[in-house]
Amino acid sequence: MSPAIGRDYSAIPSCVGVFGRDSRGTSARKRYIGPRVGACAMAKNAIRGIITSFRRAKRVQHTHETIVEIGEGTEPATLVGAKALWTLEGGVRILGRVVAPHGRGAVRVRWRKGFPPQGIGTPAEIVVK
Numbered sequence: 722m723s724p725a726i727g728r729d730y731s732a733i734p735s736c737v738g739v740f741g742r743d744s745r746g747t748s749a750r751k752r753y754i755g756p757r758v759g760a761c762a763m764a765k766n767a768i769r770g771i772i773t774s775f776r777r778a779k780r781v782q783h784t785h786e787t788i789v790e791i792g793e794g795t796e797p798a799t800l801v802g803a804k805a806l807w808t809l810e811g812g813v814r815i816l817g818r819v820v821a822p823h824g825r826g827a828v829r830v831r832w833r834k835g836f837p838p839q840g841i842g843t844p845a846e847i848v849v850k
Contacts, residue, residue, distance in 0.1 A: 767846040768795060772807070774841060776829060784835045786820070789845055790827045797822035800847055805830045807845045815840075819847060 768791055776786035789805070791797065805817040817832035830845070 767806075767848045768800070770828075770845050770847060772830075772836075772840055772843055772845050773827070775836070775838075786829055786831050787836050787840075788823050788827050789819075789830050789847070791847065792826055797824075797826065797828045800828050800849065803850065804848045805832075805845055806848065807832075807836070807840055807843070809840075 770789040770791040772787050773790050774788050776783040776788060791800070800819045801821060803819045805819060807815045807817070815832050815834055815836065817830045817836075819828045820831045821829045823829045828847070830847075
């Protein structure tokens with residue numbers, strides 16, 4: 722059965738064919754990509770902190786968690802669950818999440834990848850929603 726029988730295709734733009742595809746054969750409709758995620762959904766306010774050390778015990782060093790000093794302006798308990806971002810000069814970005822407060826002016830951040838030791842003493846951003 723021919724798709725053109727009994728249908729009016731005058732309202733369809735010329736670049737779109739009968740089956741909703743353009744001249745290159747791709748779909749003319751935009752796909753639904755879900756809710757906004759990543760940089761589009763993040764708030765603009767970020768807290769800057771200094772990575773002071775790895776989380777460690779007497780004989781063990783946990784390279785996936787670091788302690789980030791945030792200073793006096795904010796309460797560390799309110800930042801639990803916020804995203805953290807560390808950027809190297811070459812463009813390497815490591816994402817993490819604040820998992821717990823650490824004392825009065827610091828938080829513990831768990832990173833997705835093992836954190837490099839060159840990052841100790843460098844700044845990190847904690848993005849607050």
